[in-house]
Amino acid sequence: MNITYVTGGDVERVLDALLHAQNRFQRLDARRRVVISQLPLNVTLLLVAVVVLFTDRPAMERPGFVAGQAVALLILGLCLLVPWNRLPGWSILLVPVMDFIPLALVRSGIEGVLSGLGLLAVFPVMWLAGSGYRPRLAVAVSTLGSLLMVWTPLLAVGSTAPHNLVAEIVVPFMLLAVAIAMSVLTVSGMTQQRRVEELLAQSKTRERLLDTILDTVDVGVLVVDSSGKDVFMNAKQRQLFLAGLPDEASGADDSEVLLYRDGSDELLPLEQRPVARALAGDPISHELYRLGRGTDARMVSVSAREFLDAAGDRGGMVLACSDVTEVVVAVRARDSFLSAMSHEFRTPLTSLLGYAELLQDDTSLGPSARADLQVMSRNARHLRKMVDDILAASVEGSSVETQRTRLDLARLLRQAAASAMPEAEGRGIELRVVADDDLPVLGDRTGLVRILDNLVSNALKYSDTGTSVLMTAERDGRSAVCRIEDQGLGIAPEDLGRIFTRFQRTDAARRAGIPGTGLGLALAQEVAEQHGGRLEVASEVGVGSVFTLRIPLTE
Known part of the structure; x- marks a missing residue:
C-alpha cells in the first residue's frame, strides 16, 4: 500500500493556490461573482433531477419538484441579468435568502424518493455566513431560512403537531452549527486579513521610506548576498559605479570598474577588492581607494559590515562608500601649504636664534641689552616650537617610516x-x-x-x-x-x-x-x-x- 505524506511544503503550496484563487475571484466583477456563487446549487439540483429520473421518474412530474427547479433557474437568470455593481454590496445576499424557496419546494416535492435533501441548504447558509456582513444577522437569517425550509411544507398540509415539528429540527440544527462555524472562521479570517494588509502596508511604507533615505544620503550603499551577487544599490552608489567605468565598458560587470589603492596606479585584482575581501572575512573600515582614472577619478572611503538573515545565518555584506575626493584634495592642499610655510618660517627663525646667541657672547653688552636678547631668544624658541608642531602635523600619515x-x-x-x-x-x-x-x-x-x-x-x-x-x-x-x-x-x-x-x-x-x-x-x-x-x-x-x-x- 502506498502512503502519501503531506509535508509543510505541500500545505504551503495548497494555501498559496487557495489564496491565489481567492484573489482572482475577488478581482472579478460583481455579476460574475454572484453567478459563480450560485452555480453550485443549480448544478446540484440538476444532479438531483438526473438521479430522480433514473430512480422514480413519475416523481419528476410532481408540482413541488417542478416548481422548485423552475424557481432555481429563475434565480440563476436574475443573477445573470441584475446589474449588481450598481446596487449596494449587501444586496447580493438576497440571492442565498431566496435559495431557501426552491430548496423547500424540491424537498417537499420528492419527499420519500431521496433523503437528506435538506442538507442542500448548506450552500445558501455558507454563502450568508461566509459573507462577513453582519455575522450575527447572517447566522439568524440562515437559521430562520433552514427552519422555514423544513416547517413550511408541514404548515401547508396542517401537520403542525409538536412531534412533527421536532422531528424536522435536526437539519436546521446542523445548518446552525455550520453557519456559526462558517461565521467564526470568516470573521477570524477577515481580521487576520486586515492585520496582514496593515502589516503589508506598514512594510511597504518602511521600504519606501528606507529607499528614499538611502537615495537621499550622500553615501553610496551596496548590499551583496553571501555569494557576492548585488542585491541593492542606491542612487549614489550607481553614480560612483558609473564614475569608475572606462568609456569603452559595457557596465554589466563589476570587474570592469577601475579601482586602485590610494597612491597606486596598479589596478586591483578582483580578490583584493572590498566586496571580495569583506566576503572573505577581512575587516574593512574607512579604507581609501581611487575610483576611475584621470581628472574624473574619485576618492572613496569604503567600510563593510556583515548582516544576518532571519535564521541568524550570514546573509551577505553591506558596503558604504563615501565620496571624499574634495576632502582628500583639501587635506593634501592644507598639508602642502603648512609644510611649505613651516619651512619658510624656520629659515629666518634659525637665523634670528643664531645671531641672538652670537650677540649674547659679546662682552660689551650691558645687563639691559642682555636681558632683551634673552627675551628675544625665548620668544624665538617658542615660535620655532610652534612651527615644529605645525610641521609635524602637516606630515601626519606620510609614508615615511621613522627609525626605531x-x-x-x-x-x-x-x-x-x-x-x-x-x-x-x-x-x-x-x-x-x-x-x-x-x-x-x-x-x-x-x-x-x-x-x-x-x-x-x-x-x-x-x-x-x-x-x-x-x-x-x-x-x-x-x-x-x-x-x-x-x-x-x-x-x-x-x-x-x-x-x-x-x-x-x-x-x-x-x-x-x-x-x-x-x-x-x-x-x-x-x-x-x-x-x-x-x-x-x-x-x-x-x-x-x-x-x-x-x-x-x-x-
Whole structure:
C-alpha cells in the first residue's frame, strides 16, 4: 500500500493556490461573482433531477419538484441579468435568502424518493455566513431560512403537531452549527486579513521610506548576498559605479570598474577588492581607494559590515562608500601649504636664534641689552616650537617610516628636564626629577623627545611663580611610565575630553592669554599611540594636572 505524506511544503503550496484563487475571484466583477456563487446549487439540483429520473421518474412530474427547479433557474437568470455593481454590496445576499424557496419546494416535492435533501441548504447558509456582513444577522437569517425550509411544507398540509415539528429540527440544527462555524472562521479570517494588509502596508511604507533615505544620503550603499551577487544599490552608489567605468565598458560587470589603492596606479585584482575581501572575512573600515582614472577619478572611503538573515545565518555584506575626493584634495592642499610655510618660517627663525646667541657672547653688552636678547631668544624658541608642531602635523600619515632604536626613557626625561631648567629658574618654578632606573623602550627618539618637551613645557607654561613641577619615571609591569605633575591652572571637566584634539585649547588658557596652537598634546597622543602606548591626564581646576605617558618596555 502506498502512503502519501503531506509535508509543510505541500500545505504551503495548497494555501498559496487557495489564496491565489481567492484573489482572482475577488478581482472579478460583481455579476460574475454572484453567478459563480450560485452555480453550485443549480448544478446540484440538476444532479438531483438526473438521479430522480433514473430512480422514480413519475416523481419528476410532481408540482413541488417542478416548481422548485423552475424557481432555481429563475434565480440563476436574475443573477445573470441584475446589474449588481450598481446596487449596494449587501444586496447580493438576497440571492442565498431566496435559495431557501426552491430548496423547500424540491424537498417537499420528492419527499420519500431521496433523503437528506435538506442538507442542500448548506450552500445558501455558507454563502450568508461566509459573507462577513453582519455575522450575527447572517447566522439568524440562515437559521430562520433552514427552519422555514423544513416547517413550511408541514404548515401547508396542517401537520403542525409538536412531534412533527421536532422531528424536522435536526437539519436546521446542523445548518446552525455550520453557519456559526462558517461565521467564526470568516470573521477570524477577515481580521487576520486586515492585520496582514496593515502589516503589508506598514512594510511597504518602511521600504519606501528606507529607499528614499538611502537615495537621499550622500553615501553610496551596496548590499551583496553571501555569494557576492548585488542585491541593492542606491542612487549614489550607481553614480560612483558609473564614475569608475572606462568609456569603452559595457557596465554589466563589476570587474570592469577601475579601482586602485590610494597612491597606486596598479589596478586591483578582483580578490583584493572590498566586496571580495569583506566576503572573505577581512575587516574593512574607512579604507581609501581611487575610483576611475584621470581628472574624473574619485576618492572613496569604503567600510563593510556583515548582516544576518532571519535564521541568524550570514546573509551577505553591506558596503558604504563615501565620496571624499574634495576632502582628500583639501587635506593634501592644507598639508602642502603648512609644510611649505613651516619651512619658510624656520629659515629666518634659525637665523634670528643664531645671531641672538652670537650677540649674547659679546662682552660689551650691558645687563639691559642682555636681558632683551634673552627675551628675544625665548620668544624665538617658542615660535620655532610652534612651527615644529605645525610641521609635524602637516606630515601626519606620510609614508615615511621613522627609525626605531633602543632608548632609555628615563634618560630622555632627565634630558628634557635639563633643557627646561633655565626656563623654570627664570620663572621661579621648582623643577624636580625622579628617574633613577633605566627604562628601555624601542621608539623614535625625535617623537619621544617631542612628547616629553611638550609636557614639561606645558607644565611650566600653565604654572605660577612659586609652584613646583614633579617629573617621574618608573616601571609599571611591562610598561615604562613617565608622569609630569604641576600645580598650575588645571583643566575643567568639560575640556578634558577634547584636549587631545587638534587645534583645541581650553577656555582658561585663552582667557589667560597663554600662547599656543592647540597641536602639542594632539601630536603627543599620536606619537604615543604609534609606539603602542597612550597618554593620559587627570586634572582639577585650581589644583593642577598630571599627565601620564605609558610606553611598552623592551627586553
